[in-house]
Amino acid sequence: MSTSGHPDRYTVLIPARLASTRLPRKPLADLAGKPMVVRVAERCRLSEAARIVVATDSTEIAQACGTHGVDCVLTRGDHPTGSDRLAEACLQLGLDGRDRVVNVQGDEPLIDPGLIDACARLLGQRPDCVMSTAAHAIDTLDEFLNPNVVKVVTDAAGRALYFSRAPIAWWRDGMAALGTPAGAAGALPEPAPLRHIGIYGYTAGFLRRFPTLEACALERTESLEQLRVLWHGERIAVHVSASRPGPGVDTPEDLERVRLHYRTPT
Numbered sequence: 107m108s109t110s111g112h113p114d115r116y117t118v119l120i121p122a123r124l125a126s127t128r129l130p131r132k133p134l135a136d137l138a139g140k141p142m143v144v145r146v147a148e149r150c151r152l153s154e155a156a157r158i159v160v161a162t163d164s165t166e167i168a169q170a171c172g173t174h175g176v177d178c179v180l181t182r183g184d185h186p187t188g189s190d191r192l193a194e195a196c197l198q199l200g201l202d203g204r205d206r207v208v209n210v211q212g213d214e215p216l217i218d219p220g221l222i223d224a225c226a227r228l229l230g231q232r233p234d235c236v237m238s239t240a241a242h243a244i245d246t247l248d249e250f251l252n253p254n255v256v257k258v259v260t261d262a263a264g265r266a267l268y269f270s271r272a273p274i275a276w277w278r279d280g281m282a283a284l285g286t287p288a289g290a291a292g293a294l295p296e297p298a299p300l301r302h303i304g305i306y307g308y309t310a311g312f313l314r315r316f317p318t319l320e321a322c323a324l325e326r327t328e329s330l331e332q333l334r335v336l337w338h339g340e341r342i343a344v345h346v347s348a349s350r351p352g353p354g355v356d357t358p359e360d361l362e363r364v365r366l367h368y369r370t371p372t
Contacts, residue, residue, distance in 0.1 A: 115156035116226040116307075117205060119195055120146055121188040122162045122212035128357050133167050133212050135361055138368040142355065143167060144174045145215035145368075152219035155208070155226070161195035187331060190317045196310040203311030206230060211304055215364055216352025221305060224345045229307035235265060235343040237335060238307035242347045243298040250294055256302040256330060258344060266342040269302055269330050300344075303351050306332070312340075 122133040122143045129135070133143040140148075143160055150158045160171050163183040171178035179198045185191040192209060201207065208226050210217055221240055229238040241258050244250050250257075253271040261267050268274065277295040308316070322337040324330075335342055355361050 115154070116208060117199070117201065117310075118150045118153065118155040118158045118208050118210050118222060119192050120150065120158065120160045120210050120212050121191050122160050122164070122167050123191075124164050124166065129355065129361060132355065132361075133162075133164075134170060135355070137215055137365060140174060141167075141170045142215055143212045144170065144176055146210060146212055146217065147171070147174075147176045149215060149217050149219060150210055150222060153222040155222065157199075159195065159199065160212070161191050163191070187317070189313065189331065193314045193317050196314055201310035203309060203314070205310040207308050207310050207313055209306040209308070211354065213355040214305075214352070215355065216367065217305070218347075218349075218351055221303070221345075221347060221351060224347070225305050225307040228343050228345045229309070232341075232343040234263075235341040236308065236312040237332075237340070237342040238345065239266070239332070239342055240303040240305050240345045240347055240351075241300040242303060242350055244294065244301045245298065247294060249301065250299055256304075258300050258302040260300070260344050260346075264344055264346075266332075266336065266344050268336065269328070269332055271328055271330070273299065275299060300346065303347065304354075305351075 124131050126132045134141045137145045147158050147160060160176055160178040161181050162168055162178060163181050168178045168180050179195045181191050181194045206226050206229055208222055210222060225238050225240055249255050250273045256269055256271055257274050258269045259267045259275050275295060319334055319338050322334055324337055325333040353360060353363055355364055
């Protein structure tokens with residue numbers, strides 16, 4: 107189903123696979139009686155997306171989606187990256203090259219639907235960019251220094267200049283500042299550094315082209331696939347959110363925190 111004739115409509119694709127070293131069978135983890143991947147799809151249904159589809163190589167995940175009325179496409183099992191899986195899903199769904207697609211990870215059951223819409227909307231507003239993504243301001247020194255927290259810096263037009271696991275942008279006298287009382291209390295550079303949020307918007311045409319782009323050394327060094335886009339001279343627009351996204355699930359501890367959210371009345 108193509109949505110190219112509807113400028114405000116787009117498709118959400120949710121890649122999901124069972125392989126996970128830190129949390130085995132993560133997409134099927136129970137959250138108040140439903141698998142996590144189903145909970146992610148339910149959050150996405152609160153957005154303005156025309157269609158929400160899970161892309162998986164697992165028949166178990168496909169069956170769980172079918173049980174709960176979630177659209178799903180079964181892809182090959184030999185894809186090296188999630189982007190390759192989504193590219194195949196675009197072909198299976200018959201998406202036009204101009205159709206917008208937002209990639210929401212299958213371990214984000216508390217994703218803000220408004221953030222999904224913002225990512226899709228930004229892509230439509232920026233013909234100079236082949237992708238869109240999101241970020242929010244970092245407010246603690248621990249987060250800034252944490253290599254598991256991906257940072258992004260942007261240009262004056264809100265396009266990504268670089269993504270890194272290192273603390274960027276690093277103020278010149280940063281090491282000296284860390285040794286002062288203010289630094290010990292958690293002083294940060296100004297303006298506030300940005301934490302990258304792992305949500306992406308693409309046109310279906312670029313998503314199908316992305317796997318054909320040569321991988322680059324920066325991508326391998328940082329283990330950040332989006333650096334391939336910048337290395338090839340393409341642009342990524344960045345939406346800066348005023349608030350943090352809901353917590354994702356990478357570890358058993360994360361899973362318990364999210365389960366507590368589902369048990370707590372709202």
